[in-house]
Amino acid sequence: MAVREVLVYPNQALRAGAEAVTSFDGRLKKLISDMWETMYFSKGVGLAAPQIGVPLKVVVIDWEENKYLLINPVILEQDGEERLEEGCLSFPGIYEEVTRPNKVRVTWQDENGASRDEVMEGFIARVFSHEIDHLSAKLLIDHLSPLKRRFLKKKMERKNKAK
Numbered sequence: 329m330a331v332r333e334v335l336v337y338p339n340q341a342l343r344a345g346a347e348a349v350t351s352f353d354g355r356l357k358k359l360i361s362d363m364w365e366t367m368y369f370s371k372g373v374g375l376a377a378p379q380i381g382v383p384l385k386v387v388v389i390d391w392e393e394n395k396y397l398l399i400n401p402v403i404l405e406q407d408g409e410e411r412l413e414e415g416c417l418s419f420p421g422i423y424e425e426v427t428r429p430n431k432v433r434v435t436w437q438d439e440n441g442a443s444r445d446e447v448m449e450g451f452i453a454r455v456f457s458h459e460i461d462h463l464s465a466k467l468l469i470d471h472l473s474p475l476k477r478r479f480l481k482k483k484m485e486r487k488n489k490a491k
């Protein structure tokens with residue numbers, strides 16, 4: 329296992345999107361264990377593979393002792409709306425209010441390729457929605473008002489110019 333570098337906005341790899349996982353092999357298992365280790369090291373509740381520069385549909389989540397490994401996740405249904413503050417490992421130190429569904433039905437595969445289909449409700453629905461966004465290159469900043477987005481974009485670009 330290895331802790332990987334978490335890419336910070338405006339790193340372009342965060343905008344690369346992700347492809348479906350098709351081989352459930354040793355390389356995938358290595359990626360998954362690196363993602364768990366990186367997420368715990370970074371003290372996040374979720375991490376998507378594009379955040380460590382790997383353009384694959386893989387997400388790890390640990391929220392209140394519930395661990396989820398999502399491979400090729402798809403949101404099938406969503407319901408309700410809730411506006412709450414959230415953060416992202418790719419926007420260190422930034423917390424912004426974002427409106428998201430408070431109930432999602434999601435299908436995904438586990439590390440052996442077996443399918444799951446579950447309904448998530450409450451804050452965990454938000455975490456699923458946030459992490460699955462990363463797989464289509466959608467970021468926290470894209471949910472903000474144009475004014476806030478411009479402000480945060482400038483701030484992040486200034487801060488991370490040297491990187």
Ligand code: NI
Nearest residue numbers: 415416417418
């Ligand atoms: Ni994030």
